[in-house]
Amino acid sequence: MSRIGVFVCWCGENIARTVDVVQVAEASLQFPGVKHAAHYKYMCSEPGQSLIRDKILADRLDGIVVASCSPHMHLKTFRGAAQAAGLNPYLVEIANIREHCSWVHQDKAKATAKAIDLVRMAVAKVRRNNALQAIKVPVTKRALIIGAGVAGIQAALDIADAGYEVVLVEREPSVGGKMAGLSETFPTMDCSQCILTPRMVDVGQHPRIKLYTCAEVESVDGYVGNFKATIRQKARFVDIKKCTGCGECWNACPQKKIASEFDYGMGNRRAIYIPFPQAVPARPAIDKQACLKLKKGVCGICAKKCAAGAINYADQDQLLEEPIGAIIVATGYQLYQISAQQPTAELSGYGEYGYGQYKDVIDALQFERLVSASGPTGGVIQRPSDGKEPKHVVFISCVGSRDNAKGISYCSKICCMYTAKHTMLYKHKVHDGQAHVFYMDIRSGGKNYDEFVRRAIEQDHARYYRGRVSKITEENGKLIVRGADTLAGTPVTIEADLVVLASAMRPATGSDDLARKLRIGYDQNGFLSESHPKLRPVETNSAGILICGACHAPKDIPESVAQASAAAGKVLVMFSHKEMQRDPEIAKINESTCSACFACVRTCPYQAAEKADVRDRAGNLVKRTARINQGLCMGCGTCVAVCPSKSADLEGFSDQQIYAMVESLL
Amino acid sequence: MTDIGYYPGCALQGSSNDYERSVRATLQALQVQLQELDDWICCGASAAHTINHKLSVALPARNLALAEQQGCAQLLAPCPMCSMELIKAGKALADSPALRQEMSDIVELPVTGRTQVLNLIQIFQQIGLPALKAAVKQPLEGVSVACYYGCLLTRPSALLAFDDCEQPVSMETILTALGAKTVAWNFKTECCGAGMTMANEETVLNLSHKILSNAAAHGANCIVVACPMCHVNLDMKQAAIEQRHGVRHDLEIFYLSDLIGLALGLDRQTLGIDRHFVVKNGNSACRL
Amino acid sequence: MSAHPTGVFEPKVIAYVCNWCTYLGADLAGTSRLEYPANVRIVRLPCTGRIDFNLLIKGFEVGADAILVSGCHPGDCHYTSGNFHARRRWILFRQLLDTMGFDMNRIHFAWISAAEGKKFQHVLTDIVEQTRRMGPYAAYSKICEEVSC
Amino acid sequence: MHSDSSGLSALVNDCYQCGKCTAGCPLAAQMDIVPSQLVRLAQAGQVERATRAESIWLCVSCQTCTTRCPQSVDVAGVIDALREQSAQDGTVAKTQRRTAIFQQVFLDNIRRHGRLNELELVGAFKTQAFLKDLSIPLLMKDALLAPQMMKRDKLHFAGKPARDRQVVDRIFAKCAEAKV
């Protein structure tokens, strides 16, 4: 390649102040292969781009270097300009003389010398660039959604309503997630079940939604547009196709005192049960840990009661395969466990709050069940220990959240809001009761959110104290809560009948395992990572896998739903094309030199390097080789570094290109 | 059987010598030989860290240096104030080569901070429940005891990871194994006023009153402690507390080693219990 | 860029950085106008996992006095585990380079995230200063002769 | 402030004023400036106000605050530093001089004997406090307890001092020196 154009940008004053752009342009003319060099005030502006386009056409340039800002800023822009002038976009390189030069150095001579070096390196590289074509891959137009909380439900309905098939996998016996168990919801105080249940029914009945409950994703192979998901349908012991949901079975089951997961232990269920009356599907499941028949071989009452013959004690887990084009993860959250015993070593519990020791110290989701009309007390507020109506209730914010010593430094974002909601719900039911809130800051950013919190204080007279609680003890049936009012500068002691802990939101159990299976990232707290917080908020770094809802970070319902629709939108964008285009800067293998050691196959983090056979026309095996699956390769280059025979190389960052860059510095 | 370094500290050789007698007698009955640290000096107690931080490291460091010199890998300090000061200094020394250098100069002996310091509960944990149970002659029947840990025994939790600092259970575990009944109560780890007895008696009387009241309210007929200061405040000062608050507590205060000693069949004189202030002769909480 | 007119030794530093973390960290140093010595030349690679052993030697061959390899923090790799592979290989390289007689004080390994503009500034300033004190890497040509590369 | 001023701000930098230290402090209700406020004053560079507080001498060093601080601030350690500073600057609150005297008398006592001599401590404390405060009740307090203690062999007229008292004196001297 020998007709390179160099375009040096001033960036107004930003570059020109410290880098002598004229000198850079002149010096570049001396570099091998450079045909043309120019400088201009704003290269990215329309006149700047047209200058480039015109030169490409006029001088038949076969490669260009733009000496300007970071490639993360404008590489795409200039690739576009090149393409518009008929030059392959991958024959464009950037020399970053702004972020890496003019902005970080003062001495004009040194900065200019460095800028010249940077252009020299870019020229050396671009001379060895190959014209590349975007890779096209076919798309399977079916989406897999993992987790059927409000986020998963929303995404499923959006995609299915747009005309594509959805496979929805939920590990509990019913869809609905946490929202199904909430009472009324901020900021509008509409009944959670009233707004969610119709959507749950839609999911259950939608002709294009294939619903798996009591199921988990076992593994995912393949790549964007062409995944293959293996789903583990766990034994439910009830054939939901035969079952009519009549309820004869669970009404007869003698195992009555099993703590209900849906009620967070505030109520009981049977061994054969539906988690709550509005469950979708409205079909029971048998809890094998609790069922007498499955544990000890006695009982069998439910099978006798079932006229439909739906009970099958011999049910087994099954593995099912589904072809998939895109995946949305919506596995939601769980609450931080407050008791002293913690699931991971980094976390430590709140011995000082006596959770698990005092019955009347409960967490926020338990309180939701206590005020919910569908809850174990029918919405009558009764404290767990003796069923009395609590007259003084203390709500404690930031339990676990914003607490470095306990292992969680982030703010859970929604607890300020639901705590305000709780004080209102409480006051509306117990008119002569007093709600007390201990808080550190009130975080209520959102449409009508702060107004909501003020209403709790001004109209429902919740008493807010700015300070943490240090200790809770129990005395004669009262909980003695010792907190502080840092605004008044005094300790505060309240004798409460009930204490509600607003504990931190943490990712659902097993979401880190799932992330590893899907090869997507998660942060130090276990929340799934987005590709870019501002520009790619629902995408992950694995093409074709998206995230939404509280699995990404603490979130309320409006945000979860908005993200779910955004993720669905991204899936629909993919499905709107017959084929997909991918960046072609990926690995390739020289099959004639490959020694089939498969070091690349072992190290590739995306399983993109595969074992393959080279055959002649007659189909006889010539040799074994490694081969790159273009759909899977993300272009990390690990295979290049590990290949002992130098057979693997990376387009865009080939050995030739990189070595040429370094050698140009001699 | 086992040889272990022993740092009595000022209190145990002063007004809390009943505690020392109890510790020695009980451990002897369990075949633990205590090697008193030769020429130990005061750990500095709260006064040192209040007035001069450097001194609060140097005084314990001198004792740790002696322990190293005299070859004891483990050092029992039955006073939690001493054990905490020794542990804090030991940790600081172990963490910082510069401090080791400086302190070795100041205390005129090389010191590394490698000695393992134990409090009274830990020594019994080390002996182990099976050995304790095997040695029981008279199970602690009829005792309904509130285990009082006070402030320093389990704190700072980062340094003393032998029990949960908010809901400790180590004394309960030992005493129930010896046949006692322990009560669930709320002031296990609240402070009694510690060494403020002389300087600010009012504080001590108020704090200790709450502790005694709470123990009684939860059905305790005695309290067990593992700290000389707790004992002074709850036992010696009990009369003053009763006078000030106009109530009658009448709760016996035992050292942990007292109750274990009694279970092992030692008598009250041997353990020094007869020298406590509150002694309910005739109808003692502990019939032994 | 060898000898400065004033005679002060200006070391040549080559930095191999990943595109997603350290390169962006260097960008951030730029947008935050955090000044550091002009002695470094950055080579952008997709991932530290792309860097092989020869690239380090190549750097010295073209006259680098020090080399920096920097990528994402463990667990933050854009490519899930590329930096982890780099780290593992690095342990092997280290031994190899050491036995070959390379001056290990001239090879630096760092983790600089996209958010760590300040760290980028500090790391580079330190490397340049340290290298300046050590002087030019003259011993390299000797190794070259011995290993005859 | 002495060398601790930077040390102190490093100690308190992480505090976000949640008040948990104050909430759990057994003495907070009696304090003029509560623990979280003491930390705040140190954070805001108003150490002088903190060293004049009564509360720093009310603190019984129980470590509750340190143990429960979500930001792992060593509040009890901060209070130690404030007391040290207060004693040095002579800013001990009037009502709390007795406590400060006690700590000083305690240290003097160890310096002389290597170990605590309780009887001398009581005597010295009472005379010192009497000289400063002219408090007759304090002089007489516990007078009735003494014979009771004697009876129980709990008051030692002269406890066994340490053998090598010179070294103790040198340690004190070196630590005092190192401070200035």
Ligand SMILES: Cc1cc2nc3c(=O)[nH]c(=O)nc-3n(C[C@H](O)[C@H](O)[C@H](O)COP(=O)(O)OP(=O)(O)OC[C@H]3O[C@@H](n4cnc5c(N)ncnc54)[C@H](O)[C@@H]3O)c2cc1C
């Ligand atoms: C006490 C409390 C009160 C609240 N009140 C309100 C309110 O008033 N207003 C409001 O807007 N928000 C409120 N919220 C927040 C609300 O609960 C969440 O925003 C919402 O539930 C998040 O929905 P999601 O679908 O992301 O997660 P989830 O509801 O947690 O749903 C996730 C689903 O995924 C399933 N799942 C998890 N892992 C897997 C797996 N590996 N495989 C298959 N399935 C899996 C789960 O079983 C679950 O069904 C409240 C939260 C709490 C804690």
Ligand SMILES: Cc1cc2nc3c(=O)[nH]c(=O)nc-3n(C[C@H](O)[C@H](O)[C@H](O)COP(=O)(O)OP(=O)(O)OC[C@H]3O[C@@H](n4cnc5c(N)ncnc54)[C@H](O)[C@@H]3O)c2cc1C
């Ligand atoms: C001081 C400040 C600092 C900030 N810093 C950050 C930050 O660090 N990080 C961050 O994430 N966010 C930040 N933000 C927020 C960020 O600016 C907004 O979130 C974002 O710009 C909103 O984008 P938008 O497209 O909705 O609105 P806008 O950016 O306001 O765009 C709306 C566009 O619509 C045009 N328009 C308006 N009316 C009409 C009409 N009738 N017809 C045609 N065109 C119309 C306007 O001219 C404008 O171009 C900051 C905001 C402020 C005020």
Ligand code: SF4
């Ligand atoms: S191309 Fe980059 S450097 Fe040039 S004007 Fe645009 S933003 Fe500035």
Ligand code: SF4
């Ligand atoms: S009895 Fe049979 S049909 Fe009726 S709910 Fe139970 S399993 Fe279903």
Ligand code: SF4
């Ligand atoms: S067989 Fe199991 S689930 Fe069925 S009724 Fe008996 S205990 Fe209940």
Ligand code: SF4
């Ligand atoms: S949202 Fe409010 S209560 Fe929840 S962690 Fe954040 S500040 Fe604390």
Ligand code: SF4
């Ligand atoms: S590492 Fe290289 S030689 Fe080995 S299989 Fe892969 S491409 Fe072939």
Ligand code: SF4
């Ligand atoms: S470049 Fe990375 S993702 Fe692609 S095949 Fe090589 S190792 Fe795998």
Ligand code: SF4
């Ligand atoms: S507990 Fe810690 S963070 Fe909270 S106010 Fe006290 S010192 Fe500050």
Ligand code: SF4
């Ligand atoms: S150490 Fe002092 S300030 Fe802290 S809780 Fe105890 S008495 Fe209060």
